[in-house]
Amino acid sequence: MILKDFRRGALTVVCAMLFGVISLCRVAVAGAPDEIQPRLVSEFLQNGFWAAIQIDSTMVCAMESGLGVLTLDTSLLAETESAHFKIRHFFPLNVKPLSLRYDNFTLVVRMADFSFRFFTLESSLKLRELGRIEYPNEIQDYLYQSGNLYFAEEFLGVTMYHVNNFSSLSFVDSSMVGVRVIQLEMERDTLYALDDYNGILRYPNPESGLQTNAGYLRLPFQIQSFSQQDSHINMAVGVQGIKSATFDSLGMFDSLFERSTVNYAARVFETDSNYVVISTPNVIEIQDKQDPGALSLVPLRGNTYGSTLANFAGRQVFVSPSSTYGLLGLWMNVTDYPKEFASFDHPGPIRALNLVDGFLYTAGDGNQFEKYDINSVDGPTLIGARGFPAGTSAATSIGNKMYLVDNVSAVPQVWVATIFRDALPFPNDVYGVPAGIDGISIHQDLNAGALILMRSGNKYYVNRAAAGELFGIGTTLMNLGVGVTAATVERSRVYHYSSKSKKLTLSRLDRFLGLEEIFSKTMSGPINEMLTVNSGSSLVLFSANRARLLVIKNLFERPNDTLKISGDFPIVGNYTSAVEKDGLIFAVGPNSTGILSLANNTITELYHEFTGAKLVTAGSGVFATSDGSSIKLYEFFQTDVKDGEIEIRPTDFRLLDNYPNPFNGETLIRFSGAPIKSSEARIVVYNVLGRKVRELPLVSASGDVVRWDGRDEYGKGVASGMYFARLVTPDSGRRRAIKMIYLK
Numbered sequence: 001m002i003l004k005d006f007r008r009g010a011l012t013v014v015c016a017m018l019f020g021v022i023s024l025c026r027v028a029v030a031g032a033p034d035e036i037q038p039r040l041v042s043e044f045l046q047n048g049f050w051a052a053i054q055i056d057s058t059m060v061c062a063m064e065s066g067l068g069v070l071t072l073d074t075s076l077l078a079e080t081e082s083a084h085f086k087i088r089h090f091f092p093l094n095v096k097p098l099s100l101r102y103d104n105f106t107l108v109v110r111m112a113d114f115s116f117r118f119f120t121l122e123s124s125l126k127l128r129e130l131g132r133i134e135y136p137n138e139i140q141d142y143l144y145q146s147g148n149l150y151f152a153e154e155f156l157g158v159t160m161y162h163v164n165n166f167s168s169l170s171f172v173d174s175s176m177v178g179v180r181v182i183q184l185e186m187e188r189d190t191l192y193a194l195d196d197y198n199g200i201l202r203y204p205n206p207e208s209g210l211q212t213n214a215g216y217l218r219l220p221f222q223i224q225s226f227s228q229q230d231s232h233i234n235m236a237v238g239v240q241g242i243k244s245a246t247f248d249s250l251g252m253f254d255s256l257f258e259r260s261t262v263n264y265a266a267r268v269f270e271t272d273s274n275y276v277v278i279s280t281p282n283v284i285e286i287q288d289k290q291d292p293g294a295l296s297l298v299p300l301r302g303n304t305y306g307s308t309l310a311n312f313a314g315r316q317v318f319v320s321p322s323s324t325y326g327l328l329g330l331w332m333n334v335t336d337y338p339k340e341f342a343s344f345d346h347p348g349p350i351r352a353l354n355l356v357d358g359f360l361y362t363a364g365d366g367n368q369f370e371k372y373d374i375n376s377v378d379g380p381t382l383i384g385a386r387g388f389p390a391g392t393s394a395a396t397s398i399g400n401k402m403y404l405v406d407n408v409s410a411v412p413q414v415w416v417a418t419i420f421r422d423a424l425p426f427p428n429d430v431y432g433v434p435a436g437i438d439g440i441s442i443h444q445d446l447n448a449g450a451l452i453l454m455r456s457g458n459k460y461y462v463n464r465a466a467a468g469e470l471f472g473i474g475t476t477l478m479n480l481g482v483g484v485t486a487a488t489v490e491r492s493r494v495y496h497y498s499s500k501s502k503k504l505t506l507s508r509l510d511r512f513l514g515l516e517e518i519f520s521k522t523m524s525g526p527i528n529e530m531l532t533v534n535s536g537s538s539l540v541l542f543s544a545n546r547a548r549l550l551v552i553k554n555l556f557e558r559p560n561d562t563l564k565i566s567g568d569f570p571i572v573g574n575y576t577s578a579v580e581k582d583g584l585i586f587a588v589g590p591n592s593t594g595i596l597s598l599a600n601n602t603i604t605e606l607y608h609e610f611t612g613a614k615l616v617t618a619g620s621g622v623f624a625t626s627d628g629s630s631i632k633l634y635e636f637f638q639t640d641v642k643d644g645e646i647e648i649r650p651t652d653f654r655l656l657d658n659y660p661n662p663f664n665g666e667t668l669i670r671f672s673g674a675p676i677k678s679s680e681a682r683i684v685v686y687n688v689l690g691r692k693v694r695e696l697p698l699v700s701a702s703g704d705v706v707r708w709d710g711r712d713e714y715g716k717g718v719a720s721g722m723y724f725a726r727l728v729t730p731d732s733g734r735r736r737a738i739k740m741i742y743l744k
Contacts, residue, residue: 036584036595036606036607036636036688036689037607037636038595038607038623038634038635038636039634039635039636040092040632040633040634041374041622041633041634041635042087042090042380042632042633043065043066043090043092043630043631043632043633044068044087044090044372044380044630044631044633048063048064048065048629048630049061049062049063049306049321049322049326049327050062050063050064050096050097050098050099050306050321051097051098051099051100051306051308051321052100052306052308052310052319052321052327053100053101053102053107053308054308054310054311055102055107055121056121057071057072057312058070058071058088058121058125059071059072059085059310059319059327060100060102060107060121060127061321061327062096062097062098062099062100062109062321063090063097063630064096064629064630065092065093065094065096065630066090066091066092066093066097067090067091067093067097067109067119067127068087068089068090068091069087069088069089069090069091069121069125069126069127070085070086070087070088070327071085071086071088071125072084072085072086072312072313072317073085073086074312074313083312083313083329084382085327085329086381086382087380088125089124089125089126089127091119091126091127091129093111093117095111095112095113095115096111096112097109097110097111097112097117098110098111098112099142101142101143101144102144103144103145103146104146104147105120105121106118106119106120106130106144107119107120107121107127108142108144108149110139110142114134114135114136114137114138115132115133115134115135116132116133116134116135116149117129117131117132117133118130118131118132118133118163118166130166131165131166131167132166132167133163133166133167133168133169135149135151135169137151137153137156138153138154139151139152139153139154140152140153140154140181140182140183141182141183141184142184143184143185143186143191144163145186145191145206145207146207147162147163148160148161148162148163148172148206148207149161149162149163149169150184150191150206152181152182152183152184152193152194153181154180154181154182155179155180156174156176156181157174157175157176157177157178157181158174158175158177158178158181158184158191158193158201158203158210159171159173159174159175160172160173160174160206160209160210172209173209173210173211174210175201175203175210175211175214177195177201177211177214178193178195178197178198178201179195179196179197179198180195180196180197181193181194181195181196181201182194182196183225183226185226185227185228186206186228187228189204189205189206190202190203190204190205190206191203191206191210192217192226192228192233194223194225194226195216196222197222198216198219199216199217199218199219199251200216200217200219200223200226200233201214201215201216201217202214202215202216202217202251215250215251216251217233217245217247217251218251218252218253219235221237221240221243222237222238223235223236223237223238223243224236224237224238224265224266224267225266225267225268227267227268227269227270229244229270231246232244232245232246232255233245233246233247234268234269234270234275235268236265236266236267236268236277236278237265238264238265238266239264239265240258240260240265241258241259241260241261241265242258242259242261242265242268242275242277243256243257243258243259244256244257244258244270245257259275259287259292261277261279261285261287262279262285262295262297263277263279263283263285263297264279265277265278265279266278266279267307269307269309269318271309271316271318271332272316272332273288273289273290273332274286274287274288274289274332275287275289276309276318276332278307282299282300283297283298283299283300284297284298284300284307284318284320284330285297285298286298286332298330300320300322300328300330306320306321307319307320307321309332315331315332316331316332317329317330317331317332318330318332349364349365349628349629350362350363350364350367350615350626350628350629350630350631351363351364351365351392351393351394351395351438351615351628352364352392352393352394352395352404352615353395353615353616353617353624353625353626353631354395354396354397354402354617355374355617355618355619355622355623355624356397356402356419356619357419357421357619358373358374358375358619359371359372359373359374359383359421360372360374360380360617360624360631360633361395361397361402361425362626362631363389363392363395363404364391364392364628365391365392365393365407365408367391367392368385368386368387369385369386369387369388369389369392369404369425370382370384370385371383371384371385371424371425374619374622374624374633380631380633383424384424385424386424386425386427388404388406388415388417388427389404389405389406389407389408389409389413389415390406390408390409391406391407391408392404392405392406392407393405393406393407393437393438394437394438394439394440394454394455395440396440396441396442397419397442398442398443398450400418400419401416401417401418401419401442402416402417402418402419402425403415403416403417403440403442403452404417405433405437405438405440405454406430407436407437407438411432412432412433412434412435412436412437413430413431413432413433414430414431414433414437414440415427415429415430416428416429416430416431433454434454434456434461435456436456436457437454437455437456437461438455438456438457439453439454439455440452440453440454440455441453441488441489443489443490443491451463451489451491451492451509453487453488453489455487458482458483458484458485458499459479459480459481459482459484460479460480460481460484460487460496461478461479461480462478462480462489462494462509462515463478478509478514478515480494480496480515481496481498482500483498483499483500483501484496484497484498484499485497485498485499485526485527485528486527486528486529486530486541487530488530488531488532488539489509489532490532490536491536492508492509492510493506493507493508493509493536493552494506494507494508494509494515495507495530495532495539497523497526497527497530497541499526502522502523502526503520503521503522503523504520504521504522504523504527504541505517505519505520505521506518506519506520523541525543525544525546526543526544527541527542527543528542528543528544528574528575528576528589529541529542529575529576529577529578529587530542531578531579531580531585533580533585533598534598536552537551537552538550538551538552538566538598538601539552540578540585540598540603542575542576542578542587544574545570545571545572545573545574546568546569546570546571547568547569547571547575547596547603547605548565548567548568548569549565549566549567549568549569549598549601549602549603550564550565550566551564551566551601566601567601567602567603569602569603569604569605571594571596571603571605571608572592572594572605572608573587573589573592573593573594573605573608574589574590574591574592575587575588575589575592575594576588576589576590576614577589577613577614577615577616578616579616579617579618580618581618581619581620581623581721582618582620582687582688582719582720582721582722583597583598583687583688583689583719583721584596584597584606584618584688584689585597585598585603586616586617586618586623587616588612588613588614588615588616588625589612589613590612591610591611591612592608592609592610592611592612593608593609593611593612593613593616593625594606594607594608594609595607595623595636597689606689607636611625611632612627613625613626613627613632614626614627614628615628620720620721620722620741621635621636621688621721621722621739621741622634622635622636623636636688655669655670655671655683655725655726655727655737655738656670656671656738657670657738658670658708658725658738658740661739661740661741662740662741662742662743663710663740663741663742663743664710664742664743664744665709665710666707666708666709666710667707667708667710667740667742668705668706668707669683669696669705669706669707669708669725669738669740670704670705671683671698671704671705671706671727681697681698681728681729682695682696682697682698682728683695683696683698683706683708683725683726683727683728684696684725684726684728685708685723685724685725685740686723686724686725686726686737687718687721687723687724688721688722688723688724692713693712693713693718693723694708694711694712694713695713696708708725708740710742717744718742719742719744720742720743720744721741721742722739722740722741722742723739723740723741723742724737724738724739724740725737725738725740726738
């Protein structure tokens with residue numbers, strides 16, 4: 001008996017492991033029957049900036065998970081002295097970039113894994129990678145000049161390598177002069193290296209080698225950093241302030257200018273009219289060149305050590321990248337200096353994310369409420385922003401209304417705003433809510449009223465509003481109790497799971513009796529998230545690497561059948577937040593992003609990646625996620641119907657774009673080519689899962705146009721969303737698929 005139990009247990013473990021491997025392979029292998037392959041279109045709203053460099057009219061920034069190319073919008077500069085950086089291109093990287101150097105159309109990026117990656121910035125403002133080189137040695141600083149890399153390797157001195165076709169390094173020369181080399185600067189044909197103990201090393205004509213005529217600029221003090229400025233060198237000298245000097249051919253002072261500073265001087269920049277001194281990680285000191293007594297201490301949010309000077313629209317800009325507060329800037333040559341502008345300022349975590357009709361709305365702690373056009377040819381483009389509320393802890397939308405929880409005002413409240421397609425949402429009303437709300441969702445009631453589900457940590461509230469009312473007179477606020485980790489509402493049904501009691505409870509929301517418990521069921525394992533799907537006829541429960549399905553029937557007449565598990569499905573993802581759109585479930589978790597489908601009472605994980613996020617929102621053919629600091633925007637389509645590059649002969653049929661698109665009612669699907677109208681020539685319409693919706697024979701075409709009325713093969717109207725059309729002929733094979741958006 002013991003042996004039999006052991007064998008049975010071992011077999012169970014092996015089967016479970018095999019199923020896990022199969023599941024992992026299924027979501028990882030391209031070409032699975034129902035697989036969806038999302039494409040990362042853009043990543044933006046990044047708070048994690050580490051370094052910035054100006055290249056022509058752009059700023060290229062090292063960001064948390066890639067490189068961003070930004071341009072500065074100065075359209076309001078004359079009126080408001082304000083400008084805003086916009087990300088024009090994002091190049092994702094799987095390792096964090098740390099620092100940037102640029103020379104002769106080549107951008108060199110030092111990565112956190114000690115490698116160097118090379119890029120060129122094309123006229124389209126997109127980065128193209130040229131190659132990658134490994135250099136595992138610890139370095140303090142580096143320079144790229146005329147195809148050579150120079151490394152400051154602290155106690156090993158300066159090393160010079162030639163870059164071979166951006167794929168390898170060949171040793172050129174090294175210099176052991178100096179004790180501890182920590183910084184490099186290049187001025188015309190001279191390489192300068194800071195020796196932390198003795199002074200500044202000077203290497204004339206470094207391309208010919210580092211050891212020839214290397215000499216010191218003699219300094220009777222220890223400097224923290226230096227910068228080249230025309231014919232002189234500016235130095236930050238800690239408690240001694242800042243010094244500026246020129247040197248003769250022997251490395252002796254020709255002239256020396258000194259000025260004390262209020263705080264410790266770590267770095268110094270020189271503008272046309274000021275010295276900018278970085279003294280602490282979040283304070284800069286600005287001194288007027290002509291008037292030593294005129295100085296300003298300017299607090300900047302974030303870390304100023306990665307700062308740089310740039311020039312836009314004929315004005316000097318002090319740009320400060322921050323790992324937590326975005327990209328900040330100061331106009332340096334204005335009358336009332338320093339003038340701060342919020343160039344890419346998102347000082348707190350992103351808490352709200354909503355996709356509505358091709359626009360993305362976002363807000364967060366200390367962030368403005370913003371609207372982005374996700375269909376812009378330049379990528380997600382900021383349409384505008386409003387200051388309501390000043391801080392948002394959660395938001396949701398239903399119909400043309402958006403609800404934003406204000407967690408900054410003295411009295412917690414929710415703003416109700418009307419959504420306009422061609423303008424920013426306009427706030428209509430504001431109502432009080434319980435304190436600490438960090439989640440909100442709106443659901444339609446059977447009586448055309450609204451059910452509002454709000455979360456405050458592990459405490460949930462349900463607010464019932466009569467038709468036409470919201471948080472107004474006559475509404476009822478009900479507390480679901482302490483320890484609730486997941487809850488959802490569908491019509492008059494309230495489902496919630498308590499980690500304390502380990503029970504899933506179904507309650508009915510009665511207008512007069514309030515919350516009336518109907519049934520509860522003890523569940524194995526915690527529930528992280530729950531979602532009603534199929535118009536409320538099914539309930540999906542997410543646990544770690546597990547999804548359970550409850551098909552809801554005989555809701556109140558036979559409650560014992562209501563919470564019966566209909567299926568238990570192992571999945572790769574560990575999801576804590578999910579939304580449904582067009583028959584698909586989009587879910588995210590601490591280390592997971594995925595797409596699932598529900599068909600024939602079976603949950604299938606169509607896509608999974610090990611990228612964590614906290615928020616998810618979905619539209620037709622697109623979805624967006626956020627980890628709190630940035631937003632990722634994905635397009636998706638089923639593998640079998642994605643656009644394909646094929647060779648098309650002049651006599652072949654060609655599928656053209658449909659018109660109108662988006663459409664309501666019917667659309668004209670156009671094609672061109674030889675007029676073959678046999679029963680085998682047809683246009684096939686698919687949904688986003690790649691399932692056939694309708695075949696339109698070309699024998700029914702009027703000219704080179706086929707009409708589709710938004711109905712399937714059975715004459716039933718399809719749901720709003722994205723569809724694909726493909727032209728099929730006897731010899732066509734795979735052809736280009738066009739995307740059509742149907743709006744009811």
